[in-house]
Amino acid sequence: MSGHTESRFAADVYGDRLERAVESMRAAHLDALLITPGPDLRYLIGSAAESFERLTCLVIPADGATPSVIIPKLELASLAGSAAGELGLQVLDWVDGVDPYQVVKSTLHVGSRVAVADAMPALHLLPLAVSFSGLPVSATPVLRELRMRKDDAEIDALRRAGAAIDRVHARMGEFLQAGRTEAEVGADIAAAIVAEGHTEAAFVIVGSGPHGADPHHGVSDRRIEQGDVVVVDIGGPVEPGYYSDCTRTYVLGEPSPEIAARYAELERAQAAAVAAVRPGVTAASVDAAARNLLTEAGFGEAFVHRTGHGIGLSVHEEPYIVAGNDLVLQPGMAFSIEPGIYFRGEWGARIEDIVVVTPEGCESMNARPHGLTVL
Numbered sequence: 001m002s003g004h005t006e007s008r009f010a011a012d013v014y015g016d017r018l019e020r021a022v023e024s025m026r027a028a029h030l031d032a033l034l035i036t037p038g039p040d041l042r043y044l045i046g047s048a049a050e051s052f053e054r055l056t057c058l059v060i061p062a063d064g065a066t067p068s069v070i071i072p073k074l075e076l077a078s079l080a081g082s083a084a085g086e087l088g089l090q091v092l093d094w095v096d097g098v099d100p101y102q103v104v105k106s107t108l109h110v111g112s113r114v115a116v117a118d119a120m121p122a123l124h125l126l127p128l129a130v131s132f133s134g135l136p137v138s139a140t141p142v143l144r145e146l147r148m149r150k151d152d153a154e155i156d157a158l159r160r161a162g163a164a165i166d167r168v169h170a171r172m173g174e175f176l177q178a179g180r181t182e183a184e185v186g187a188d189i190a191a192a193i194v195a196e197g198h199t200e201a202a203f204v205i206v207g208s209g210p211h212g213a214d215p216h217h218g219v220s221d222r223r224i225e226q227g228d229v230v231v232v233d234i235g236g237p238v239e240p241g242y243y244s245d246c247t248r249t250y251v252l253g254e255p256s257p258e259i260a261a262r263y264a265e266l267e268r269a270q271a272a273a274v275a276a277v278r279p280g281v282t283a284a285s286v287d288a289a290a291r292n293l294l295t296e297a298g299f300g301e302a303f304v305h306r307t308g309h310g311i312g313l314s315v316h317e318e319p320y321i322v323a324g325n326d327l328v329l330q331p332g333m334a335f336s337i338e339p340g341i342y343f344r345g346e347w348g349a350r351i352e353d354i355v356v357v358t359p360e361g362c363e364s365m366n367a368r369p370h371g372l373t374v375l
Helices: 011-027 039-045 073-079 100-106 122-131 140-148 152-169 182-195 209-213 257-276 283-296
Strands: 032-035 057-061 068-072 090-094 114-116 203-208 229-235 246-251 308-310 317-321 334-337 340-343 347-350 353-357 362-364
Touching: 011 032, 011 039, 011 057, 011 140, 032 039, 039 057, 039 140, 057 100, 068 073, 068 100, 073 090, 090 100, 100 122, 114 122, 140 317, 152 182, 152 229, 152 246, 152 334, 152 353, 182 203, 182 229, 203 209, 209 229, 209 340, 209 347, 229 347, 246 347, 257 283, 257 334, 257 340, 257 347, 257 353, 283 317, 317 334
Parallel strands: 032 114, 068 090
Antiparallel strands: 032 057, 057 068, 203 229, 229 246, 308 317, 308 334, 334 353, 340 347, 353 362
């Protein structure tokens, strides 16, 4: 099965992930993974539980024993929507006065070499280090390899997320109007993000005029003016937790010849980077495809960030499409392609699609036009 409920995929999807986690642990000579709430826990068992001062922890032994979930009794309801029950995981609840870190240790062999999720809070990591008489190692090398290559269920979720955010960009003419503030436009966009199928608006950037030269601007009380170039970078999660992230650039009225010419170079660079994506090439080579064109056009210094970032249960995750990253791309890897050019005090522009590597090249999750859209 590969379907999904409102909050998670079918249980067999998570069963396969747990099996692959065990295989990866063994290859890394680890005895167990300790996973607290966050994207890794949602990836492995479909639980959207939150992290509090009381420990919730999934323990996955490498010896093939049944994984355990150590969880406060008062938080048991948070497991109800997960696949823990269908997977037959052992649930060990605890109450105040019990040392949960010793409960974790009791599920494993003495001297076990354990790895922890990189999002584990220090208030849990440090007591676990005391219980295991040494600081655990990072589980990132294991979890990164699992999460970087999306399975069919994840790719379907990313397609749904991409289509949903495309519907929001298609409505931009309703929102972007001269005289309105960025904050007013942003509020309308946030509502549309939810209305078009996301569970929330995770981020909304409306960078008008000189604010477009700040890649992470957000919104402000600046009133949008006729003639402004406006960068709109928006996204959010669709169930079961997979993110959209798409940027388009708009202009209120016909752009000047200079703006149109510069934007045309950006459009060429973004298309070149997308065309460069295929199995066997490096992440760095995709970054170079965009960066080299912009540098040749004289805009190298105006491109101030990496070309892309991985996406899935987190907005930003591996792989990162950046100079120096010699990671070889493989089918199933999902990431953004988003070169931008920024002219401080004047204007900026960015074009962003999410793509998934296929055996032949890549599939884009976004279908909106890339050109400078005149409103």
